[in-house]
Amino acid sequence: MISAKNDPTHNVIELRLPSQAEWVGVARLAIAGIASRLDFGIEDIEDLKLAVAEAYTNCIQHAASDGEVRIECAIHPDKLVIAVHDQGKGFNGAEIAPRKLGEPQERGLGVFLIRTLMDDVSYEVDPRRGTRLTMIKHVRPQQPAQ
Amino acid sequence: MISAKNDPTHNVIELRLPSQAEWVGVARLAIAGIASRLDFGIEDIEDLKLAVAEAYTNCIQHAASDGEVRIECAIHPDKLVIAVHDQGKGFNGAEIAPRKLGEPQERGLGVFLIRTLMDDVSYEVDPRRGTRLTMIKHVRPQQPAQ
Amino acid sequence: MDINVDVKEIPGKNGVRVVDLNGEIDVYTSPRVKETIGELIDQGHYDLIINLENVRYIDSTGLGVLIGGLKRVREHSGTVSLVCTNPQIKKIFDITGLVKIFGIYDSEASASAAL
């Protein structure tokens, strides 16, 4: 596990939140604050808010309707590495059907958005201890507003 | 320690942040989000942001310039109980000189503001394990904007 | 972090309803949007304009509510038109391909004119 104690070259901010819908907005605010301290542009900050909220939402909807969700942000000068853990039953990946673009499918949007908005995404699933989603976004030179 | 597991009647949100000035704004954003989910009015939300920021700032300035600050928010329907812990050397209370109102004193404003803005404030100091400041703010019927 | 939901009629457009949303649509607030859209369809309103001009944020649960509404009105040959000007929200409809299944307009007037 990434920890400030093991690796003094970067900072870690951790949030522990109830696995409940009403607190997702708090995670978004915190992520926006963290991202704005790095050199992320406005669009990247919105991407980060959405990706983290989607990950947290999946913990609430699919992992456990109580318990705790942990969001760990490892802050590097050039990237943000965010891990979202839950204490749920996990899943095997087969549940993630590929999205057919242009069809009105209600499901499968969350993981699709996370994969699209973040640079690197990986799941570690342990049926006894829950799911850990790690996602990375690199700081890019800011694009001028469109 | 207050924990959602010991007491299922309330939620706990915990933030672990580096003991560094640049992250105080993230704590303010998170507290504002938490407080706005309860029924706190705008003025009380500003009070909470300031009190938590002052507590965090004291950890940074007086406890340890590295290490971790933990902000634990126990969310009750009628109150928010916030504990701010550091891993610093602690202090004995004599450092907190009473403020003389109307004199240009630069020091001692932080603890004074915390005590003024929050309903209940207490320190537990352990020179080996650091300082834990617990502060409570009750949810009041919202006053009309002035 | 909250949502305001208002429903309006459009003069001269019988049966059409505008759902005016203001705030953020996420896993916490989208049930309220879903309820309003569901009630309108239950009442027989199959042409809906969802005004997202004052929506600062939408997540997949919000998109799911819009898609679910679209599916239901389509059974009655109805439509769901979206009014959307925020570039970040437009981007979400783009990357999910939902631009292809919703009519997306720059103003309530143009959404209504297209009906």
Added chain:
Amino acid sequence: MDINVDVKEIPGKNGVRVVDLNGEIDVYTSPRVKETIGELIDQGHYDLIINLENVRYIDSTGLGVLIGGLKRVREHSGTVSLVCTNPQIKKIFDITGLVKIFGIYDSEASASAAL
């Protein structure tokens, strides 16, 4: 979460400097404010107007910077006037008793007229 610091002159008020602050003043940003005020005093400007109209947040480190500046200009019979309209910020000056040691004004014009 950040601060913008600008310095302006006032036509006809020789030597007076306005420090225009925009954003949030906290433990992270107040060193920048302190530096600007310190430089102005070093340059011999002892009558300062600090415009807090666009400051949304100030904490004790920000107050400390203002008090420190006041102490230094007082050695030269100078003044620090604050322009402050935000009720939350005003409240902080009230409860700390700092209203009694700073001149606090509703606009830059009235702060400047009082000099």
